Amino acid sequence: MFQKRIFSGVQPSGNLTLGNYLGALRNFAKLQNDFECIFCMVDLHAITVWQDPKEMARQTLEVAAGMIASGIDPTRNILFNQSRNPDHAQLAWIFNCVARVGWLNRMTQFKEKAGKDRENASVGLYVYPNLMAADILVYKATHVPVGDDQKQHLELTRDIAQKFNNDYAAELFPITEPLIFGAATRVMSLRDGTKKMSKSDPSDQSRINMNDGPDAIADKIRRARTDPHPMPDNVAGLEDRPEAANLIGIYAALSDRTREEIVTEFAGAQFSAFKTKLTDLAVSVLGPIGSSMQRLMADPAELDRILDRGAVKARELSAPVLDEVYRTVGFLKS
Numbered sequence: 001m002f003q004k005r006i007f008s009g010v011q012p013s014g015n016l017t018l019g020n021y022l023g024a025l026r027n028f029a030k031l032q033n034d035f036e037c038i039f040c041m042v043d044l045h046a047i048t049v050w051q052d053p054k055e056m057a058r059q060t061l062e063v064a065a066g067m068i069a070s071g072i073d074p075t076r077n078i079l080f081n082q083s084r085n086p087d088h089a090q091l092a093w094i095f096n097c098v099a100r101v102g103w104l105n106r107m108t109q110f111k112e113k114a115g116k117d118r119e120n121a122s123v124g125l126y127v128y129p130n131l132m133a134a135d136i137l138v139y140k141a142t143h144v145p146v147g148d149d150q151k152q153h154l155e156l157t158r159d160i161a162q163k164f165n166n167d168y169a170a171e172l173f174p175i176t177e178p179l180i181f182g183a184a185t186r187v188m189s190l191r192d193g194t195k196k197m198s199k200s201d202p203s204d205q206s207r208i209n210m211n212d213g214p215d216a217i218a219d220k221i222r223r224a225r226t227d228p229h230p231m232p233d234n235v236a237g238l239e240d241r242p243e244a245a246n247l248i249g250i251y252a253a254l255s256d257r258t259r260e261e262i263v264t265e266f267a268g269a270q271f272s273a274f275k276t277k278l279t280d281l282a283v284s285v286l287g288p289i290g291s292s293m294q295r296l297m298a299d300p301a302e303l304d305r306i307l308d309r310g311a312v313k314a315r316e317l318s319a320p321v322l323d324e325v326y327r328t329v330g331f332l333k334s
């Protein structure tokens, strides 16, 4: 009953990381042949944590450049920045009235991001998942490719769609399916194998940025935390070895092979030898992407035009949905 449609978002809140690439962007590029796709730089989400206004525009264009450099074709897909289509924020308000406080209280990302000083977190950070549900459902998107960390938010999106449909006795929204695939759906920090690799980590050594040069990549991988044992000879041997598991997962994802194959290839090897190979591989994949990002960033006006055109197309799709929602809720409409 619902047309297959993909939506996904990336926050323009800093450098894109290898986690963004392996968990999200690379998968977006793989899906563009089979689905109608909408990819969004979610600037409204980014400001749930303070962002320097002088940096916002550049960061937004950089995420767009990262998407295009990862193989996403802006002529076949819709690329735009979220704030350019006000329909997201309007539907988000309605979802603020559908979602329950108890549901949001269970969100682990809020707890992590708010930290100990929860009283001081922005209200936007708390209702962030409602806006995310609006991003998706304002297009009636049926499939959402994301990294593993977004699973809980997508469950909330499904709960919101279901409750809205029940409360208003309308089959208005689809129950969206997450698409979480690849050998590295959760890339971990290079400094701590139990923490997610993140663009907002204060330590740049904890992550590989998509536009890092060969020297930075080599240095970060060389200094990545490991344990004193050689590589295991089967995947079960990665249990309780988070750093080894992370590096093997990265290697597998970058080479489009399975973790089993990589473990077999490097069974018994020392980390130093493995790290040299991993560096070569990472440089061979990220090098061309970084250069392409740099070329695209040299013409910010063209990137801005792409996002502007994308926003017009996005609004053509969302306006009738928002209209239908307003009528369903009982709002007077001209």
Ligand code: AMP
Residues within 6 Å of the ligand: 009, 010, 011, 012, 019, 020, 021, 022, 023, 024, 025, 145, 146, 147, 148, 149, 150, 184, 185, 186, 187, 188, 196, 197, 198, 199
């Ligand atoms: P964000 O940078 O938080 O806006 O995330 C954008 C996309 O990248 C989402 O689909 C995330 O799930 C994905 N992502 C971010 N960090 C990682 C990571 N460390 N491993 C895998 N996927 C990630």
Ligand code: TRP
Residues within 6 Å of the ligand: 007, 008, 009, 010, 011, 042, 045, 131, 132, 135, 136, 144, 145, 146, 150, 153
């Ligand atoms: N919350 C997502 C993240 O931090 C970004 C995001 C916002 C998103 N809206 C979305 C992802 C809609 C998928 C669909 O990674």
